[in-house]
Amino acid sequence: MNKQVTNPVNLTAEEFMHPGNRACSGCGLSTLYRIGLKALGRDSIFVVPPSCLTVMQGLYPIAATQIPCLNVTFASTAAAASGVRAALKVRKKENTKVVAWAGDGGTSDIGIQSLSAAIERGEDFLYICYDNEAYMNTGVQRSGTTPQGTITTNTPIKGKIQKNKDLPKIIAAHNPTYVATCSAAYPLDFYNKIIKAISLKGMKYIHIHTPCPSGWGIAERLSITVGKMAVNAGLYDLYEVENGKKTLSGPSSKLLQKKELPRVAEYLKIQSRFRALSEQQIAEIQAEIDTKWEGYRQEVG
Amino acid sequence: MSSEITRIRWHGRGGQGAITAAKIVAKAAFDSGYEGIVMVPSFGTERRGAPVSTSLKISKTKINDLSPTENPDIVVVLDHLILDEVDVTAGLKEGGLLVLNSPRKLEDYQFKNIKLAIADVTGLSSEVGLKKGIVNSGIIGVLAKAVDLVKMSVLAKGIEAEFVGKKPEENAKSALLAYERTEMGEM
Amino acid sequence: MKRIESGNVAAALGVKLAKTQVVAAYPITPQTPLTEKLSELIEAGELEAEYITVESEHSALAVCIGAASAGARAFTATSANGLLYMSEQVHWAAGARLPLVMCVVNRGVGAPWTVWNDHQDSISQRDAGWIQIYVNDHQEIIDTVIKAFRLAETVSIPVMVCYDGYYLSHTHMPFDVPDENKVDTFLPAYSYKHTLNPESPENLNTVTMPFARPDRDGVNKPGYMDIRHNLQQELRTSIPVFEEIDTAYKAIFGRGGSPILSAYKCEGADFIVAAMGSLSNRIKDIVDELNLEGLKIGVLSVHLYRPFPQAQIIAALQDAKGVIVIEKALSYGNQGALFGDIKAALYPCIKRPFAHSYIIGLGGREIKKADLYDAIKESCTTSETFEDTSRWIGLNR
Amino acid sequence: MDDKKCIIMTSNSKSGPGDAGRTGSWRVERPVIDLKKCTPAKRQKASCYLCWLYCPDGVISKELEPQINLEYCKGCGICAQECPTSAIEMVEETRLIEEERKINEKN
Incomplete structure (x- = not known):
């Protein structure tokens, strides 16, 4: 491959997002959004439901983004994006990229119906879910993707009882054109996956593990660090699914060569949201990770 | 006004084509210069096989009342077995007309104060090469014979137009044959 | 060209003549045959449009919201609980000032389930900021759908064309199909002031403060309440706009002339019966009989229900001795919806007619001629x- | 068609900086770059720029001597945390403001 590798030096310096926006200090979404826009470029239209992104993109009459955006109701993101795509088709502006960008609640909970239908119809747009593992915009309530044991404002003492939904797996079961998982701690991997996604026709889905300092109970400066820890411990895997085939990608694929991964306890204990987890629960999480990676290693032989 | 409206109520089974038959008559009436045509299918959850009814009102002037007909001048029955399930003559005006597809004869029926027009549409439709159970074209012939509302030639054209791609000529022939074979009686 | 078809087909032919570009469809009785017909027209190549089969009514209107915001003429239709399920989107479309047209094929709402006609579905959405028009027959359906697109796009407010489930949707009646070329001259190309455009990016429907706020150039921009006030003002403006559009339509097609209210034998009448939809036509027959009996009585059919045409209502009713409102919907816990609105409109009049209210035909309950007459x-x-x-x-029938 | 002159008010925001105001005021700590340690500054060659990459607010410039736009920098400290040469130090904002005030008074 003689493809140029994207790095911070050759990545465009052009910014499509304005400083002075309303993202919290140290916001994982903010980095992603900034780098994501560089990959998407100006000829894009966003569709955004209520989420931290709604606030980050600005309050009327100032937009923090330089990309046209349609704010829509919580449950309707993928349907509204389908409408935008249809209009561009009849207006013969098919090169314009349509990008739905929603949070984990907006995707795994209230938005899953319209998203599922859009994939089933074979719509042509990119759906990005930034998963900060709770309803952060409303003040940290548990969502379908909140991990078991997480303290949130409506699981305040015992932590969330239930396990999280594996949303990318649910999406992949629909057989869209492309599914990828990313981490906000690896913005260049995200950049590359967007570039790939927008080169493909049909429905593309990117799911991003997105640290949130206030919701996760970490110092602002640690949001990249903690994201890397989740990937390196093998807890959150970065992969792509094409034609039904799942392949570990980017930083996660490099973990295959390692005999032992860093312990997940390190990742869990740095965040106050996991303070209700017992040693026993942490050991169970570690055991699940170990089994999973044993499986990955056997697959590649 | 109401006295100028001819009201026809159709009885059939879901899937039998009573609505299509009523539609053909409605179009033919429209083509024959009637301005007020209202064809009201029975409202709701039709299911294949279950008895259904349709109202057709025909007038020279616009009709304002879109409700199903309670007091028909004519009742058309596509399947004589429905007589056992439904009181088809309910509300039929005195001296009104009952148009019936039945293998039985006029004398087999005992109605009071009505005219009866009868033909074995089921039998003759297979005679002209239609699939068994196609009776909605034939019954139109019986109706045309019994009442002078719309000319048989206009109806036959309407049938051919409606059944494009579905044996249009055989369907028209079925109606013409039924027209010829209709037995009429008053009781 | 005259045709004899169902009301749903009349609506579909109107949508086709309006050269709608995006259709979102989700089945619900008795609306379904309308969007089925559109799928047929599109698959047959008679209408060049994107047909999107969504998974819910909520998404149906979302597709239209997306499409209209991105510059395409969009349409959907629904009934009853489908309309209620999209209620959030109904409000959204009005607040975003999207020029959508939607047919509501009126049906009673659950629970308990009913598939039959009344007006409770669209009446319950009367406060959403849409223009609501109720039509009485197939000719009005097809003509009004075409006029609705021009109205919606002129004032940038979505329009609901409401017609009775079954009574109109499934009944076959003759109507004239307007000439396509003439419709093209009547209805200009689609336009929306804030179309999503990468060349001049705007962020639409953003969080808006309770107060005015300066933009990037320091110019104060309205707060939420001002935006909502503007919607209210321009809904009022849409009344004369609709009259002008109707006049333009009449000039081309020779039909129309009473888009807001249509009066039958109301001139000099002592009593006037007010109603909406196909029921108003039916009441004409009763009124004819009562006139023969010596009563001076007419029928006022209310077509434009939102914005409510107060001035026209006053002009039509203030000289009568009595107004009798017969309707198929109510504001539960209060009274008939149209009745309440008509009374409120008449309040400023010095000499007011009496006003009586009847609720009839809910969930398809048979409306007997004798009941109306009595x-x-x-x-x-x-x-x-x-x-x-x-x-x-x-009741109890 | 707009003879009735509808204004059509909607919430349609136009792009511009500072929606949340001068977010530099949010800072508790200020990133201070030691150019002797900063890789591109030291080498005088475009390189590294991880601070620029990770900065959530895009307030660090991609220059040979990277500049931080303190008007908008929220002071999260990610740049300091992720800098491979530890060239960025987070310094208490109030202390720096106080020092700056003194310098200004002298001048």
Whole structure:
């Protein structure tokens, strides 16, 4: 491959997002959004439901983004994006990229119906879910993707009882054109996956593990660090699914060569949201990770 | 006004084509210069096989009342077995007309104060090469014979137009044959 | 060209003539045959449009919201619980000032389930900021759908064209299909002021403060309440706009002339029956009989229900002795919806007619001619003053 | 068609900086770059720029001597945390403001 590798030096310096926006200090979404826009470029239209992104993109009459955006109701993101795509088709502006960008609640909970239908119809747009593992915009309530044991404002003492939904797996079961998982701690991997996604026709889905300092109970400066820890411990895997085939990608694929991964306890204990987890629960999480990676290693032989 | 409206109520089974038959008559009436045509299918959850009814009102002037007909001048029955399930003559005006597809004869029926027009549409439709159970074209012939509302030639054209791609000529022939074979009686 | 088809087909042909570009469809009785017909027209190549089969009514209107915001003429249709399921989107479309057209094929709402006709579905959405038009027959359906697109796009407010489930949707009646070329001259190309455009990016429907706020150039921009006030103002403006559009339509097609209210034998009448939809046509027959009996009585059919045409209502009713409102929906816990609105409109009049209210035909309950006759006649002869409750006719049948 | 002159008010925001105001005021700590340690500054060659990459607010410039736009920098400290040469130090904002005030007074 003689493809140029994207790095911070050759990545465009052009910014499509304005400083002075309303993202919290140290916001994982903010980095992603900034780098994501560089990959998407100006000829894009966003569709955004209520989420931290709604606030980050600005309050009327100032937009923090330089990309046209349609704010829509919580449950309707993928349907509204389908409408935008249809209009561009009849207006013969098919090169314009349509990008739905929603949070984990907006995707795994209230938005899953319209998203599922859009994939089933074979719509042509990119759906990005930034998963900060709770309803952060409303003040940290548990969502379908909140991990078991997480303290949130409506699981305040015992932590969330239930396990999280594996949303990318649910999406992949629909057989869209492309599914990828990313981490906000690896913005260049995200950049590359967007570039790939927008080169493909049909429905593309990117799911991003997105640290949130206030919701996760970490110092602002640690949001990249903690994201890397989740990937390196093998807890959150970065992969792509094409034609039904799942392949570990980017930083996660490099973990295959390692005999032992860093312990997940390190990742869990740095965040106050996991303070209700017992040693026993942490050991169970570690055991699940170990089994999973044993499986990955056997697959590649 | 109401006295100028001819009201026809159709009885059939879901899937039998009573609505299509009523539609053909409605179009033919429209083509024959009637301005007020209202064809009201029975409202709701039709299911294949279950008895259904349709109202057709025909007038020279616009009709304002879109409700199903309670007091028909004519009742058309596509399947004589429905007589056992439904009181088809309910509300039929005195001296009104009952148009019936039945293998039985006029004398087999005992109605009071009505005219009866009868033909074995089921039998003759297979005679002209239609699939068994196609009776909605034939019954139109019986109706045309019994009442002078719309000319048989206009109806036959309407049938051919409606059944494009579905044996249009055989369907028209079925109606013409039924027209010829209709037995009429008053009781 | 005259055709004899169902009301749903009449609506579909109107949508086709309007050269709608995006259709979102989700089945619900009795609307379904309308969007089925559109799928047929699109698959047959008679209408060049994107047909999107969504998974819910909520998404149906979302598709239209997306499409209209991105510059395409969009349409959907629904009934009953489907309309209620999209209610959030109904409000959204009005607040975003999207020029959508939607047919509501009126049906009673659950629970309990009913598939039959009344007006509770669209009446319950009367406060959403849409223009609501109720039509009485197939000719009005097809003509109004075409006019609705021009109206919506002129004032940038979405329009609901409401017609009775089954009574109109499934009934076959003759109507004239307007000439395509003439419709093209009547209806200009789609436009939306804030179309999503990468060349001049705007962020639409953003969080808006309770107060005015300066933009990037320091110019104060309105707060939420000002934006909502503007919607209210321009809904009022849409009344004369609709009249002008109707006049333009009449000039081309020779039909129309009473888009807001249509009056039948109301001139010099002592009593006037007010109603909406196909029921108003049916009441004409009763009124004819009562006139023969010596009563001076007419029918006022209310077509434009939102924005509510107060001035026209006053002009039509203030000289009568009595107004009898017969309707198929109510504001539960209060009274008939149209009745309440008509009374409120008449309040400023020095000499007011009495006003009586009847609720009829809910969930498809059979409307008997005798019931209508008796109720109207009783109201004309008892001549009580304003009433605050509605009488229900046809109960326990 | 707009003879009735509808204004059509909607919430349609136009792009511009500072929606949340001068977010530099949010800072508790200020990133201070030691150019002797900063890789591109030291090498005088475009390189590294991880601070620029990770900065959530895009307030660090991609220059040979990277500049931080303190008007908008929220002071999260990610740049300091992720800098491979530890060239960025987070310094208490109030202390720096106080020092700056003194310098200004002298001048």
